[in-house]
Amino acid sequence: MATYAAPGEPGSVVTFQPRYDHFIGGEYVPPAKGRYFENPTPVTGKTFTEVARGTAEDVDRAVAAAEGAAAAWARTSPAERAQVLNKIADRIEQNLEAIAVAESWDNGKPVRETLAADIPLAIDHFRYFAGAIRAQDGAISQIDADTVAYHFHEPLGVVAQIIPWNFPILMATWKLAPALAAGNTVVLKPAEQTPASIHVLLNLIADLVPPGVLNVVNGFGVEAGKPLAQHQRVRKVAFTGETTTGRLIMQYASENIVPVTLELGGKSPNIFFADVADAPDAFYDKAQEGFAMFALNQGEVCTCPSRALIQSSIYRAFLSDAIARVEKIKQGHPLDTDTMIGAQASNDQLEKILSYIDIGQKEGAKLLTGGERKDLGGELSGGYYVQPTVFEGHNKMRIFQEEIFGPVVSVTPFDDYADAIKIANDTLYGLGAGVWSRDGNTAYRAGREIQAGRVWTNCYHAYPAHAAFGGYKQSGIGRENHKMMLDHYQQTKNLLVSYSQNAQGFF
Amino acid sequence: MSIQERRIRPAAKRVDLSDAAADLLRRLTGQYGPLMFHQSGGCCDGSAPMCYQAGEFRTGNADVHLGDLTVDGVGEQIPVWMSSSQFEYWKHTHITIDVVPGRGSGFSLEAPEGVRFLIRSRLLTDDELSELDV
Numbered sequence: 001m002a003t004y005a006a007p008g009e010p011g012s013v014v015t016f017q018p019r020y021d022h023f024i025g026g027e028y029v030p031p032a033k034g035r036y037f038e039n040p041t042p043v044t045g046k047t048f049t050e051v052a053r054g055t056a057e058d059v060d061r062a063v064a065a066a067e068g069a070a071a072a073w074a075r076t077s078p079a080e081r082a083q084v085l086n087k088i089a090d091r092i093e094q095n096l097e098a099i100a101v102a103e104s105w106d107n108g109k110p111v112r113e114t115l116a117a118d119i120p121l122a123i124d125h126f127r128y129f130a131g132a133i134r135a136q137d138g139a140i141s142q143i144d145a146d147t148v149a150y151h152f153h154e155p156l157g158v159v160a161q162i163i164p165w166n167f168p169i170l171m172a173t174w175k176l177a178p179a180l181a182a183g184n185t186v187v188l189k190p191a192e193q194t195p196a197s198i199h200v201l202l203n204l205i206a207d208l209v210p211p212g213v214l215n216v217v218n219g220f221g222v223e224a225g226k227p228l229a230q231h232q233r234v235r236k237v238a239f240t241g242e243t244t245t246g247r248l249i250m251q252y253a254s255e256n257i258v259p260v261t262l263e264l265g266g267k268s269p270n271i272f273f274a275d276v277a278d279a280p281d282a283f284y285d286k287a288q289e290g291f292a293m294f295a296l297n298q299g300e301v302c303t304c305p306s307r308a309l310i311q312s313s314i315y316r317a318f319l320s321d322a323i324a325r326v327e328k329i330k331q332g333h334p335l336d337t338d339t340m341i342g343a344q345a346s347n348d349q350l351e352k353i354l355s356y357i358d359i360g361q362k363e364g365a366k367l368l369t370g371g372e373r374k375d376l377g378g379e380l381s382g383g384y385y386v387q388p389t390v391f392e393g394h395n396k397m398r399i400f401q402e403e404i405f406g407p408v409v410s411v412t413p414f415d416d417y418a419d420a421i422k423i424a425n426d427t428l429y430g431l432g433a434g435v436w437s438r439d440g441n442t443a444y445r446a447g448r449e450i451q452a453g454r455v456w457t458n459c460y461h462a463y464p465a466h467a468a469f470g471g472y473k474q475s476g477i478g479r480e481n482h483k484m485m486l487d488h489y490q491q492t493k494n495l496l497v498s499y500s501q502n503a504q505g506f507f
Numbered sequence: 508m509s510i511q512e513r514r515i516r517p518a519a520k521r522v523d524l525s526d527a528a529a530d531l532l533r534r535l536t537g538q539y540g541p542l543m544f545h546q547s548g549g550c551c552d553g554s555a556p557m558c559y560q561a562g563e564f565r566t567g568n569a570d571v572h573l574g575d576l577t578v579d580g581v582g583e584q585i586p587v588w589m590s591s592s593q594f595e596y597w598k599h600t601h602i603t604i605d606v607v608p609g610r611g612s613g614f615s616l617e618a619p620e621g622v623r624f625l626i627r628s629r630l631l632t633d634d635e636l637s638e639l640d641v
Contacts, residue, residue, distance in 0.1 A: 348609025
């Protein structure tokens with residue numbers, strides 16, 4: 001076990017600046033209105049830096065910088081852009097520990113996860129899109145003997161990216177890497193809950209990216225995010241968040257006739273068929289871990305497996321083992337490498353989770369473990385900690401239907417395959433799902449019948465760059481990850497060319 | 508319920524607000540003019556009420572009007588909306604809009620104040636349900 005020194009304390013691997021401005025046109029510039037907001041760490045609830053409180057003036061300036069850089073960046077060769085992405089990846093890798101600690105401090109998540117998942121995945125994502133852009137082909141269609149249709153990929157121009165607070169650096173990377181690879185310039189707005197870690201990363205990579213190609217404007221949604229989403233010179237808006245803001249972004253995009261990519265969350269079912277309990281072996285252990293995955297990142301994951309569906313014939317025994325597994329989850333200081341679950345990202349998030357635990361009980365759901373705020377004592381008393389919580393109930397309850405975005409799983413039994421699919425699909429959302437079975441046919445059929453964009457089959461919470469991610473139903477529009485993501489940041493230019501000497505014959 | 512009982516009891520409502528939320532709405536109305544709420548779903552800041560200037564968020568066929576909030580000192584009532592698909596799963600509950608210290612919330616107006624609107628819920632009683640005709 002080891003505990004990293006907190007940023008600002010002697011021996012820390014990372015130091016935050018006392019203040020962060022906007023990053024526009026390759027340099028840090030203060031906000032037009034001169035205002036800043038305080039940024040607390042969820043670990044202790046105490047402020048550790050202040051961040052520029054951007055407004056429409058700052059957004060205008062950033063969009064202008066991005067526009068100014070767009071033509072030259074679009075003209076660079078795929079090999080040049082790939083090299084920039086690879087250098088970014090190398091630089092992050094060389095500073096992995098510092099970035100991981102910064103991310104943990106800004107968000108509250110355990111450093112164990114940022115060291116092993118968030119930051120390594122971000123590194124790999126930049127490398128993946130560096131490779132993907134070099135390998136991308138246009139298509140040629142032979143229309144007839146003398147006519148050819150050439151299809152070229154061209155960047156969209158300036159794209160706006162609004163980043164969530166649950167994986168601040170990884171989610172920024174999911175959006176940045178394909179957009180930059182495809183030759184776009186970017187104005188990115190980090191979440192106001194987690195505005196600082198991205199600047200630690202930016203300070204390390206600023207010299208690698210031409211000025212204006214990547215711009216970061218901080219601030220609140222209503223003051224900075226909204227003017228960015230509404231901006232008339234932005235060619236695309238990408239957003240991860242919730243449904244009402246998603247609709248508002250579509251509404252703004254309709255005014256400018258630009259495309260959107262929306263990732264709006266889910267209420268992912270995690271289905272355990274009876275045969276998982278056929279033997280008390282490694283696979284059973286893996287399925288048990290799959291159940292406990294609802295606590296990953298404190299449940300603050302759009303694909304949190306927050307509904308566990310367990311076949312009746314194994315229900316009691318499987319659930320009893322699973323609760324024992326959940327009760328072993330180590331909650332503690334996020335910078336302790338043994339800690340498995342850290343702090344919720346903000347006070348309002350904590351309050352929201354507690355309000356759901358309250359309505360869950362009022363609706364008659366049975367609390368099987370957890371259910372309370374956790375006071376870890378000392379300086380952590382001011383932090384936002386919630387016990388991993390397991391409820392038993394039925395799928396019509398609100399805790400089965402609404403995304404709590406906390407370490408809370410709602411469990412219900414099912415009788416047979418048809419019942420499992422019916423319950424799994426009885427939701428407004430369709431982002432993620434889990435299927436656990438030793439029978440390949442059952443697992444395959446269930447995976448195809450569940451209306452969700454990502455069905456983890458005998459695994460959960462893996463996020464490789466080369467697998468498409470995105471939602472069905474109200475979970476959003478478009479995909480992230482996979483080389484298909486390049487299309488989301490590209491126009492298609494068709495040159496329809498005639499090699500014939502002869503008139504077409506109309507006039 | 509008899510007709511007489513109906514008269515002496517206040518009409519059943521789906522939405523209400525706390526005193527702290529009323530205070531905040533008075534301040535926000537002073538800054539922005541007439542307001543509206545749309546209850547969000549989904550991830551991150553979802554499952555929380557979003558407060559906008561009236562008319563900012565376009566409601567339509569896919570939305571249900573849950574009720575209007577009356578705030579002392581505020582001229583216009585504040586309508587509360589939710590998508591009709593989400594309402595199907597919420598219609599047996601009463602919600603109270605409250606406010607807590609916090610940070611961030613999509614494009615909701617209160618975020619720069621360092622506070623966040625929050626929903627507190629309870630089950631509607633049988634009498635309320637029959638009156639609301641669920």
